[in-house]
Amino acid sequence: MPTLGFLKKKRTKDSTGSRDLDSPTSPVKDAHSPITPTLTKSTTGGSFSFNQSKSSATQESTAASHSTQASTAPSKTVDSMNPSAYPQQAYATPQASPEPYQPSSHNVPSIQNMIHPTNAQEQNKAANGGVVQQPAQPVPATPRVTKGKYTLPDFQIQRTLGTGSFGRVHLVQSKHNQRFYAIKVLKKAQVVKMKQVEHTNDERRMLQQVKHPFLITLWGTFQDSKNLYMVMDFVEGGELFSLLRKSQRFPNPVAKFYAAEVTLALDYLHAQNIIYRDLKPENLLLDRHGHLKITDFGFAKEVPDITWTLCGTPDYLAPEVVASKGYNKSVDWWSLGILIFEMLCGFTPFWDGGSPMKIYENILKGRVKYPPYIHPDAQDLLQKLITPDLTKRLGNLHGGSKDVMNHPWFAEVTWERLQKKDIDAPYVPPVRAGVGDASQFDKYPEETEAYGQTGDDPYVKFFTNLKHQLT
Numbered sequence: 001m002p003t004l005g006f007l008k009k010k011r012t013k014d015s016t017g018s019r020d021l022d023s024p025t026s027p028v029k030d031a032h033s034p035i036t037p038t039l040t041k042s043t044t045g046g047s048f049s050f051n052q053s054k055s056s057a058t059q060e061s062t063a064a065s066h067s068t069q070a071s072t073a074p075s076k077t078v079d080s081m082n083p084s085a086y087p088q089q090a091y092a093t094p095q096a097s098p099e100p101y102q103p104s105s106h107n108v109p110s111i112q113n114m115i116h117p118t119n120a121q122e123q124n125k126a127a128n129g130g131v132v133q134q135p136a137q138p139v140p141a142t143p144r145v146t147k148g149k150y151t152l153p154d155f156q157i158q159r160t161l162g163t164g165s166f167g168r169v170h171l172v173q174s175k176h177n178q179r180f181y182a183i184k185v186l187k188k189a190q191v192v193k194m195k196q197v198e199h200t201n202d203e204r205r206m207l208q209q210v211k212h213p214f215l216i217t218l219w220g221t222f223q224d225s226k227n228l229y230m231v232m233d234f235v236e237g238g239e240l241f242s243l244l245r246k247s248q249r250f251p252n253p254v255a256k257f258y259a260a261e262v263t264l265a266l267d268y269l270h271a272q273n274i275i276y277r278d279l280k281p282e283n284l285l286l287d288r289h290g291h292l293k294i295t296d297f298g299f300a301k302e303v304p305d306i307t308w309t310l311c312g313t314p315d316y317l318a319p320e321v322v323a324s325k326g327y328n329k330s331v332d333w334w335s336l337g338i339l340i341f342e343m344l345c346g347f348t349p350f351w352d353g354g355s356p357m358k359i360y361e362n363i364l365k366g367r368v369k370y371p372p373y374i375h376p377d378a379q380d381l382l383q384k385l386i387t388p389d390l391t392k393r394l395g396n397l398h399g400g401s402k403d404v405m406n407h408p409w410f411a412e413v414t415w416e417r418l419q420k421k422d423i424d425a426p427y428v429p430p431v432r433a434g435v436g437d438a439s440q441f442d443k444y445p446e447e448t449e450a451y452g453q454t455g456d457d458p459y460v461k462f463f464t465n466l467k468h469q470l471t
């Protein structure tokens with residue numbers, strides 16, 4: 001039977017991940033319950049509704065965030081979640097900031113199973129369980145020109161906001177406009193060692209290409225002899241992961257709000273033939289108003305029809321990925337199902353304390369036990385998303401993402417207003433805006449190796465599309 005320690009653990013993408021809270025890089029934990037399923041109308045979460053007007057919602061949210069701040073009670077008693085009932089599963093800025101400066105004006109499962117298609121149509125059909133999907137019409141993207149504009153001395157590096165498999169993300173302040181940004185620093189040696197060169201290069205390329213209210217903005221990239229640097233917006237509200245673990249599970253409307261914003265982001269990405277492939281609460285950040293920003297495009301890939309790479313985070317992998325079959329955008333809809341399940345229950349449906357292999361076994365068995373507190377509409381959607389049968393999985397059918405958006409669970413969502421962030425979020429993070437307030441992020445031991453080193457670069461050939469910045 002799992003211990004409750006699982007409730008706090010972040011998932012690693014492979015066995016060498018540094019996200020285990022008990023590891024030397026463990027963040028310092030804190031505990032209070034901003035949103036709990038048992039909250040009443042007078043507190044946050046429980047009062048959230050898609051139909052409230054923006055102004056009234058703002059008042060409620062603000063009040064909610066005050067009440068949250070006032071309440072520093074430790075996480076609600078674990079009994080309320082009753083993990084023993086599910087022992088085998090328990091796991092347990094509306095606008096983009098201005099650009100930083102313009103001078104002239106998870107590890108991965110160790111198996112990487114690459115099989116090359118011989119007949120695209122046949123493979124497409126196979127990956128869709130017999131349904132031939134028309135490739136999405138790409139949304140004409142105007143890639144933002146970001147290359148080569150920034151250098152390390154443009155920024156003052158501050159504390160670490162998060163760590164990943166190949167490096168860390170820092171809060172930084174621009175010396176030119178004094179605004180705060182986040183810089184992801186990836187160690188080239190680690191990227192090469194873990195055979196993630198292509199994924200890392202893809203991540204930059206994808207992020208330069210996308211522009212969406214619920215996706216992180218990448219402003220620029222550069223490198224030195226040891227590291228790659230990505231300058232992004234600083235998303236102040238912390239990870240949805242932290243909010244979820246503190247809250248244990250979200251009330252139905254709260255889960256729906258976050259799921260709806262993710263759905264819009266997936267709809268956009270898929271329209272550009274981009275599969276995200278790493279959906280999980282750790283990669284969903286909250287902006288200062290409580291809206292989501294999807295970060296970490298380390299596994300995003302531009303795929304017109306299908307691909308075969310085994311990557312992602314075990315709990316969230318679709319069966320067709322585990323079984324090394326060709327797959328397509330359908331994997332993101334499966335992961336959306338896992339995400340919604342985790343938000344509503346506080347644990348993932350296939351979680352197993354043993355090992356990723358046990359999780360994979362459970363995924364392939366495909367049996368999901370739905371707790372009785374899940375709303376019937378939510379359960380119906382989950383059953384249609386967490387289905388191994390690709391001819392039945394919602395999002396993968398002829399209606400595409402619209403089928404998901406039109407599902408009864410999302411009935412009260414006004415998608416156009418949501419897209420414009422015209423619906424207030426259920427939880428407003430208690431941050432002081434624009435001053436580099438990183439209080440919502442766990443603390444990590446800082447990097448000891450200096451950034452901006454010059455000298456020999458044995459990895460220069462791997463990262464040629466990136467400006468080489470000598471400080």
Ligand SMILES: Nc1ncnc2c1ncn2[C@@H]1O[C@H](COP(=O)(O)OP(=O)(O)OP(=O)(O)O)[C@@H](O)[C@H]1O
Nearest residue numbers: 106107161162164165169182232233234235295296
């Ligand atoms: N733009 C941002 N603003 C604020 N915090 C951020 C930002 N980007 C990332 N972070 C923090 O840093 C953490 C690690 O970032 P990210 O997931 O991109 O790194 P990674 O090396 O790809 O991690 P992993 O190996 O787990 O995938 C995030 O979970 C988040 O807490």
